[in-house]
Amino acid sequence: MSEIIVIKIGTSSLTRADSGNLALSTIASLVETLTSLRQKGYQVILVSSGAVGVGCARLNIIDRPKNINLKQAIAAVGQGRLIRVYDDLFNNLGQPIAQILLTRRDLMDRSCYVNANNTFNALLDLGVIPIVNENDTVATEELKFGDNDTLSALVASLVKADWLFLLTDVDKLYSADPRIVPSAVPIDLVNSQEFSQLQVEVTNSGSGWGTGGMVTKLRAARIASSAGVTTVITNGKNPDNIPRILAGESIGTKFTAQPKTENARKRWIANGLVTMGKIYLDDGAVKALCTKGKSLLAAGITKIEGEFSASEAVDLVNQEGQEIGKGIANYSHDELEKIKGQKSFDISTILGYYGVETVIHRDNLVIFE
Structure with a gap:
């Protein structure tokens, strides 16, 4: 059975910091990398942020909205533009894609959880790359994933993925933010049993447009690792790092996986329920x-x-x-x-x-x- 790979890319990697416009060269490189992986036999799922950022750029809104209703409306504008860009680029390489929008409620209900898993499996069997985002347009505040790092980890658990790649704006996990603390030490490997002893100074704030910082990536790594998924944090500007990591190169920060559990209900309780x-x-x-x-x-x-x-x-x-x-x-x-x-x-x-x-x-x- 071919390996399942979930890749999450954040807004900071997808857009240009100065304008909020899409970083098309990065997206094109990502599309080429994922298509190549698919052609090599991997089953690939992409979790993509960026809808709100793209919507703001399209509507000439400078600051990320705080009001949830306004944010939902802007996300609806941006999501259409974002998926069109992906479809155009993937289509040029002959790779079919599908859009999947999820809310936390979709994973809380057992029947919806099972249906979502069946849909993902059917798409992967068809050779399709599902592109996943939170359904910001309808999600209520108390039932939001909160960030796509968490969403990607839950999707990885749902489909029993082998790998989760968290593409971000830094090369790897550090003992503190290297942009603020010059003496911060890089961390290359974290065993699953070392999470509780991990000494890292993190903040919730990511880039100006993203919703998560390193703390959400650590939370995602913990969820994925406990579900038997090997997780890697690496730089989103270099998507070609993914096949190199799969080939055994030590790039980014790797979190080893705990043994997989075959009990789907237990995985749903652990990761689906709030x-x-x-x-x-x-x-x-x-x-x-x-x-x-x-x-x-x-x-x-x-x-x-x-x-x-x-x-x-x-x-x-x-x-x-x-x-x-x-x-x-x-x-x-x-x-x-x-x-x-x-x-x-x-x-x-x-x-x-x-x-x-x-x-x-x-x-x-x-x-x-």
Whole structure:
């Protein structure tokens, strides 16, 4: 089976900083590289930013809009122009493409998640390169991916990709922003188990037009790595680095992947769902979940945070405040406030009606490595 590659390119790489216009030479180089990879047998997905930036340039708007309704309208203008440029360039090389616009809601619903996966697989089987962007025109603020780094990692998890390339405006990850801290040290390799010890000073601010900085790329690398995807941060102005990296050259920063899980439902819980609250656990519950593969019972719960309904996702937190997992709750926050710390056989007496024994069944539970 051929390898699946997801490439994310940011606004800072796609556009010229002085004008906001498309950097056509970079896009042309990217198109040539991706077409060549496709011809060599790789299955390729492109996650492309740039719709808002292109829309602003087309409408002669100097500053990136803050108002969400205005931004959505401008994105609608820019997305059409952006996909036309891609289609023209890919068509010249005989490579068919498809446009896919996603919102976070599309991945939160299990049936939509499965349908999205089926659509991607069908397009890849047809030899098409899907071009993905967030559907800014309809996405609501609370259900936005927030940045295309996160979107690309979730797409990579969805399709069980082998590689995720995050193309940005720096050559690799540094211990701090090299534009501000001259003594910043480059980081070439990050093993999946080293994430928690990674010492990097990052900020949320990227370029003037982009929405993410290095912090969003680290978040994306963590998501992708946990889903079994090898992730690389490298310079977007040199798309020809991608085949060189695939050939084994050490370019950019590489994040090694954890072993792939074949459980699609677990991947959906881990990466598709947005958590609505937190459940804090005692040490006994943490041990039962992490080392014994047990379900979560009410007796091990010490505190509840947030407001959530039954069947919504929650984070699981240990006594040190570390998130150890994520799952789909069988009870609402109000119900859990009443039954936390209690024995399972007392639940029906406390609530006044029969409820399931488990707060989160192990089949609806993901433990982070």
